[in-house]
Amino acid sequence: MGEATRGRKPAVAPRRGAADPVKALMHRHRELCERAVDPLEIAAGLEAHGITDRTAARFRHRDVFSLAEEMFARVPRDADTAPRPESPVTPPARRAEWIVRALLPGAVCAATLAGLHLTHGQIRLAVTAVGVIALILAVRAALTRGPLSACRRGPASAAPATGVRVWTCWLLAYAVLGDGLLTAVAAGGPDTLPTAAADSAWPVDTAALTALTLSCAPAAWSAQLLVSGARRRLTASRGLQEFAAAVRPLLLGAFVLYLAALAGLHALAAAVLDEPAAYARTLTLGALLLLARLLATHGFRRAPALVLGVAAAAEASALSALLGARLPGCAFLATPVQALLDGWGPGGVPVLVCGTGALTLLIHASRRLTRASAHAPARARGDDRC
Incomplete structure (x- = not known):
């Protein structure tokens, strides 16, 4: 079993064991996780699908934002993946x-x-x-x-x-x-x-x-x-x-x-x-x-x-x-x-x-x-x- 997450930073290592609710959630929203450029986009997508802060508690997280951060961190990415972009600025x-x-x-x-x-x-x-x-x-x-x-x-x-x-x-x-x-x-x-x-x-x-x-x-x-x-x-x-x-x-x-x-x-x-x-x-x-x-x-x-x-x-x-x-x-x-x-x-x-x-x-x-x-x-x- 991986070490528990401390503070506000989600665990990067995948959870092991018979039940991994976050992994199942990622499978249901695989396209959202793969195309997301930052955790905020995943959080907004989850909310659009009806997942609330109360629902996030079933996935061992206090809110949707924390859950989205773990889902974003657990998505496999290449080493040269672009870093998380800053807020868009109108030219x-x-x-x-x-x-x-x-x-x-x-x-x-x-x-x-x-x-x-x-x-x-x-x-x-x-x-x-x-x-x-x-x-x-x-x-x-x-x-x-x-x-x-x-x-x-x-x-x-x-x-x-x-x-x-x-x-x-x-x-x-x-x-x-x-x-x-x-x-x-x-x-x-x-x-x-x-x-x-x-x-x-x-x-x-x-x-x-x-x-x-x-x-x-x-x-x-x-x-x-x-x-x-x-x-x-x-x-x-x-x-x-x-x-x-x-x-x-x-x-x-x-x-x-x-x-x-x-x-x-x-x-x-x-x-x-x-x-x-x-x-x-x-x-x-x-x-x-x-x-x-x-x-x-x-x-x-x-x-x-x-x-x-x-x-x-x-x-x-x-x-x-x-x-x-x-x-x-x-x-x-x-x-x-x-x-x-x-x-x-x-x-x-x-x-x-x-x-x-x-x-x-x-x-x-x-x-x-x-x-x-x-x-x-x-x-x-x-x-x-x-």
């Missing part, structure tokens, strides 16, 4: 690239709004069409590199990713046009097309869209703070519960920092564009989109797709209820929506819908994004492309 060139990409949506939105204020008639319609297409491409560019990039993990992720994009586009479109349309429908309209005039029967909210596109930069910065901080705590932690307790305030801090930046950007955009500042509506939508992106970035796509889809459907249902109430005998359909309009105004619908969705995703993220497996070094991600 300056790549960091500069994703910073530029994160600033691109706000720049495109500002340029489009400037073009709309300087043009009229058919030219203005052309500027709108080109601006919308350019904005979609700019947002996609911002999300395909850097901290907000979400790489696909197999064919099953394609459907949720498509759903997230569709529902996100709907929510952003509603932020610009929805409140004005809801007010117009409740008044029996709309009789005109949407305009940027404050006294229009169908006004548009460009301040919210400007603030949300400008907030891509603080969103990327907040996501980077979460990733770098979580990986530092992953190295320092000695147990899954300890790691979760250390990452949870980091997640909440990054979330609050983004909301503070979004509030400031919305105040600035509303002042420059001479529009009323709808903080509650913009902040709840921004919170919902940020949490959905953080979850997708770390491989959790289904919950964001579901919550964003429900939020979009709820906003569409409010409009449908008012339109359906115009049919004979269907006036009751408008009762809940009209009550919400009378009490909270047209902004009450997106605030209630997006606020509920954001709270749901925040609870989900506090459970999923505090797991070690969510922050494991992913060599398969390569260049961080979606």
Whole structure:
């Protein structure tokens, strides 16, 4: 029988005897052990397979991290095997690239709004069409590199990713046009097309869209703070519960920092564009989109797709209820929506819908994004492309 391990360093010599639970575990996770570049990757993989600190006690270890260290040490390796790598550092060139990409949506939105204020008639319609297409491409560019990039993990992720994009586009479109349309429908309209005039029967909210596109930069910065901080705590932690307790305030801090930046950007955009500042509506939508992106970035796509889809459907249902109430005998359909309009105004619908969705995703993220497996070094991600 080999000499017992002392301190925190796992035994390198294999255990002998009839029962070797660690050897059996290594056999079940042979591929994970062979491709791992450090014990942290094994620990995250074990956690992803449902092994907890309590489970590790059955393998004569106090936590998953200690168990992973022994498994890593017992894997046969050549003499020239590369040493354990340090924490990944983003090269300056790549960091500069994703910073530029994160600033691109706000720049495109500002340029489009400037073009709309300087043009009229058919030219203005052309500027709108080109601006919308350019904005979609700019947002996609911002999300395909850097901290907000979400790489696909197999064919099953394609459907949720498509759903997230569709529902996100709907929510952003509603932020610009929805409140004005809801007010117009409740008044029996709309009789005109949407305009940027404050006294229009169908006004548009460009301040919210400007603030949300400008907030891509603080969103990327907040996501980077979460990733770098979580990986530092992953190295320092000695147990899954300890790691979760250390990452949870980091997640909440990054979330609050983004909301503070979004509030400031919305105040600035509303002042420059001479529009009323709808903080509650913009902040709840921004919170919902940020949490959905953080979850997708770390491989959790289904919950964001579901919550964003429900939020979009709820906003569409409010409009449908008012339109359906115009049919004979269907006036009751408008009762809940009209009550919400009378009490909270047209902004009450997106605030209630997006606020509920954001709270749901925040609870989900506090459970999923505090797991070690969510922050494991992913060599398969390569260049961080979606």
